[in-house]
Amino acid sequence: xxxVLYDYPEYYEVAFxxxxxxxxxxxxxxxxxxxxxxxxxxxxEVACGPAPHAEELTRRGYAYTxxxxxxxxxxxxxxxxxxxxxxxxxIEGDMISFEHAMTVDFAYVMLGSLYLxxxxxxxxxxxxxxxxxxxxxxxxxxxxxxxSDPLKYEGSDSFTVERDGIAVDSKFDIxxxxxxxxxxxxxxxxxxxxxxxxxxxxxxxxxxxxxxPEFVEFLNRRSDFEFVGWWKNWNLNLPIDDFTxxxxxxxxxxxVAG
Ligand SMILES: C[S@@+](CC[C@H](N)C(=O)[O-])C[C@H]1O[C@@H](n2cnc3c(N)ncnc32)[C@H](O)[C@@H]1O
Numbered sequence: 001x002x003x004v005l006y007d008y009p010e011y012y013e014v015a016f017x018x019x020x021x022x023x024x025x026x027x028x029x030x031x032x033x034x035x036x037x038x039x040x041x042x043x044x045e046v047a048c049g050p051a052p053h054a055e056e057l058t059r060r061g062y063a064y065t066x067x068x069x070x071x072x073x074x075x076x077x078x079x080x081x082x083x084x085x086x087x088x089x090x091i092e093g094d095m096i097s098f099e100h101a102m103t104v105d106f107a108y109v110m111l112g113s114l115y116l117x118x119x120x121x122x123x124x125x126x127x128x129x130x131x132x133x134x135x136x137x138x139x140x141x142x143x144x145x146x147x148s149d150p151l152k153y154e155g156s157d158s159f160t161v162e163r164d165g166i167a168v169d170s171k172f173d174i175x176x177x178x179x180x181x182x183x184x185x186x187x188x189x190x191x192x193x194x195x196x197x198x199x200x201x202x203x204x205x206x207x208x209x210x211x212x213p214e215f216v217e218f219l220n221r222r223s224d225f226e227f228v229g230w231w232k233n234w235n236l237n238l239p240i241d242d243f244t245x246x247x248x249x250x251x252x253x254x255x256v257a258g
Contacts, residue, residue, distance in 0.1 A: 044067070
């Protein structure tokens with residue numbers, strides 16, 4: 001079996017251990033305070049991985065639910081957060097369409113982890129989200145809409161993070177797959193040095209680029225989500241009013257009757 005980095009949640013966590021989860025949770029909370037039209041009790045993360053915000057959100061009084069397709073990630077999160085009260089709910093499933101027994105008041109997806117490859121998958125995902133999100137609740141999308149064209153990007157980013165004797169070196173590349181269908185692949189190459197035991201992973205994520213005008217059109221064709229706003233740099237004082245030089249864009253939608 002071909003193992004991917006997501007099968008090793010502890011390496012994934014080292015790779016992203018530079019993130020400030022308290023600050024990220026504060027930002028989610030400020031979106032809720034400013035834009036939610038319902039009180040928020042339960043928060044839902046799509047593609048939650050190791051559920052990195054579970055503790056910070058629980059500390060702020062929310063109940064946390066995460067969805068992921070990878071069993072190892074969910075088992076890791078379950079064990080890591082076993083001390084929290086209420087215990088995080090963790091659901092195994094595919095974001096395109098999944099079963100759920102509850103409804104939630106706020107939903108989010110981080111780091112562009114919206115893996116939808118065509119309009120049918122987008123519709124099925126938003127149908128499912130409309131079923132789980134209570135009316136008035138927000139859907140927060142981090143880096144999921146492409147304000148700069150990934151298909152024109154030809155470069156690579158890399159960084160190394162070390163924690164507890166484990167060094168994780170990440171390199172990101174982008175490859176065009178099909179210009180007409182706006183398909184591209186992100187290749188994330190990871191080299192791990194775990195106390196001198198070396199491993200290498202190559203993660204290829206195929207995605208359809210979603211550009212802002214197309215996304216607004218998509219929402220307009222649906223009646224169950226409204227556009228609330230988009231901002232750059234995770235800063236609610238920086239609304240996006242032209243599409244140049246946009247870094248780390250967030251988009252907020254609201255579930256409406258429909
Ligand atoms: C980059 S990680 C993001 C983890 C977490 N949200 C965070 O902020 O660190 C992406 C996650 O998406 C999950 N994933 C990939 N495809 C998925 C799908 N179709 N449905 C649900 N989860 C998926 C992977 O297993 C992985 O845990």
